Amino acid sequence: MIEGKTSGLKAGQIKALERIYRRKVPANELISADLARYLTELSRDIERQIGLIIDRAGVIHHVIVGDDREIVIPDLSRFGLGRSGLRGLRCVHTHLKQEPLNQDDIADLELLRLDLMAAIGVCDDGLPGPLIYAHLLPTADKAQIETIHLSDFHRLKLDFSAFIQALDQEMEGLVAETIDLSDGRERALLISVAQTGREAVDASMAELEELARTANLVVIDRVIQRPRQLNPRYLVGSGKLREIIIRALQQRATLLVFDQDLNPNQIRSISEITEMKVIDRTQLILDIFARRAQSRDGKVQVELAQLKYILPRLTGKGTAMSRLMGGIGGRGPGETKIEIDRRRIRDKIRRLEKQLDELGRGRVQRRQKRIRAGLPIVSIVGYTNAGKSTLLNALTQSDVFTEDLLFATLDTATRRLRFPLDREVIITDTVGFIRDLPESLIGAFKATLEELEDADLLLHLVDLSNPGYQQQIRAVEKILADLNLGTSKLLLVFNKTDQVSKEELPHICRRFNAIPVCAIDRSSFGPLLDEMQRRFWPEEMLTADDGESNEQDDSAPAKNQPPAL
Template identity: 65%
Template sequence: MAILQLHADDRLLAIQTAALTPSDVSGHPYRVEAAEPFATFRMDFAAFISTLERSLESSLSAAREVAAGEERAILVSATRQEREEAEDSLDELKELARTAGVAVLDAIIQRPREFNPRYLMGEGKMREVVIRALQLGATLLIFDQELTPAQVRSISELTELKVIDRSQLILDIFARRAKSLDGKVQVELAQLKYLLPRLTGRGVQMSRLMGGIGGRGPGETKLETDRRRIRDRIAKLERELEELSRGRQQRRQKRVRAGLPIVSIVGYTNAGKSTLLNALTRSEVFTENLLFATLDTSTRRLRFPREREVIVTDTVGFIRSLPASLMGAFKSTLEELQDADLLLHLVDCATPRVEEQIRQVETILDELELGDKPRLVVFNKADLLTGLKQRNPLIFMKIRQLSRQYGAIMISAADPASLEPLLLEMERRFWPARVDPS
């Protein structure tokens, strides 16, 4: 870019230039040269552009090698939250991106006084994001906030990048993880409900959604697709989901008639619910250190001494800002919690966001009208607290205080020997007269 500084006196006519810089040169995305007299200004433009392109290309090669075959994303947050809270939310968004197989190149936060109705963040900041995307070779922008269809269109037109928001990223992860018929129907229903208001005027960016992040599930819907056909498909899926729900209800009634107590494990995603289910019941439910590693409900029997049994169910994990379409679609699955005699609220006590995650789970339980259910709070991953105590004693003390506040039992689901206090407490809850207090 070049700017001519005009003056009535030709001797004071000046020129000033600016250009992008490789991402590893400095913290600034561009370099502005000092103004110099136009009469003495000399530049071999072809050589300058060739050198600049080579330097930009070399700075991109490392990122492309790391993210070969993956989408390369910049995370963006425009929020009025406190910066610490915004950073926590972006850290979680980064984990969601990792779960979806996206390489995160950078994260940008803006806390505007007023939100821009077109771009959510300020237009100047949006152009800085474009420059950063050019520097790093990003193919995708992921916003931490839910975007309107008009905002997605405006940002995509300005940046010429694929643009998705937190909700669409979560929907994509659910589309990958759904294995059962129930899960697949629920994910497709949620995606279609999310897509319906975004059909009109998607234009060019429609082609960018094909086959990539944000484009899985029910399949690509072309611009000319009639809204009525989408609504018909939604109605069909809702009927199918209702039939599946009736089947689940019959199975639940059989369990209730059997007279066995039902324990449901609930908690924030990646708290270790499936690992705990495996440890308690010696089963082999899939587990992985990813958000929403398991999506479908699992049910197993847990046998206590003296031939006593309970049924343990593991449900989908909760997360902040869960899309409303997903909450609606998964209500049928979460009906399993209605029959529970005890909710095991499993908490990842090793995360710095432990208090926030507890509040989020309690809020969702209240929304599901499960706030009055008997509950037992269990702090998982206690084996990681030793290292935390050395690294950050203040956070360690806060976790111990929270444990006392909630009357939590400390366990490590990866260590079966640590589960004895939990088993004794569960047995005491269901058969109080038969458990030796000592």
């Protein structure tokens, strides 16, 4: 079949084009001289470009007719990429005005990862004129292309099979040198396309990298673009996209992770053109949540959030779905395969919502029991990795799972904390918050966070050693406001004070009206325990302290020893 712009061609011309398929190019030639001449003569006759897609054995897979300026290469994805990242196909086409390779030619070379792109100029008499060809270079860092100009086609002395074998080997060697391919983890390229300031972008990317690490991805590179205008189709500009593809190819990336949320169409377009899995920040977070959820409650909530996220992305072809569901995006909704349809997902969502309802009833009972016990309830909230679980453990000497990864805690844990004079409070640890917490997850975790409504005191724990702690405070406050949790019962607590300068600490605490702790050092808990006592049993504090407010007195030495259990 002849591809491209065949309308208006005479039957004889079509036949002449079809005859090309019967030919075979000798493996050591880019294209044989008589086939080149056949192409240029026919091209002049029909006044359109003609292009061939040829494999390394010399078999012609496509004959394409263009107009007088370009040809459009059909989908080649059924030809996979070799270990070197090249596709094993080259494109040889005619240029009616003997013009050099243009931008589209180069883009095709890069994006389709062709072995080579060649243009043969057509002379007035129909004979082959100048020959220009280009190929990718095996360089580690930037995408580089070598272009060769020959003033006359017949000067071509290239042994194609030797040439391509060498290039292939070099490209493959480069891959092997820099990359341990035996490690089966996904290799991710992180991408940010934002119109915010440089600092905000860097901070966000640093967090994305942490998220990726938590999800057990190998982060191989980051690409940041701050365009004046966003490209609605790919989010990134097409030049940048080309760079991404080349980098991904050279470093053997298997996954693109965007720091910005992508709409379903963008995910589809990007994964189609890059032939890689594409996920965004939300999906990465969902994936982490899916790995981490322990309790039935948590699992159901995460699965629900995942399904709700996937549902609108199910439009169109199966490929988008399979990409979305393969590998990293694929945990969680277990049975979900390419062929699953929306209706089944909707059914599942309904079932899960019902389950959650039932689980919720149990939760309400547990809550009531707790409230009936009449003990004050303290909840620790805060950005992920702030040290909430560590603080809970240290306060109550228990062993809730902590880890230097994001979202270590996905289920709330409840402990008793004993104060002197036989006083007790119930203290709970919660799931960590994060900036731009995916909408679907806020919904799903509302149930877990409902417990916060019962809290008499919310300890908002902040990792003061994080340079972005102020943004993190704002992000948490925003989520709390979204959850309609009043600020009256909030207490700001600055953690990881061992990591910040001793001189500045009192000043910062005063500025934010916060209490300092170091969750890994129990001797630092005095001011925090004092403050809790002051809030719950103020009458006792009056005797211990002349009634002065403690809040200003953040540099005071610990008056209270860690509670005994």
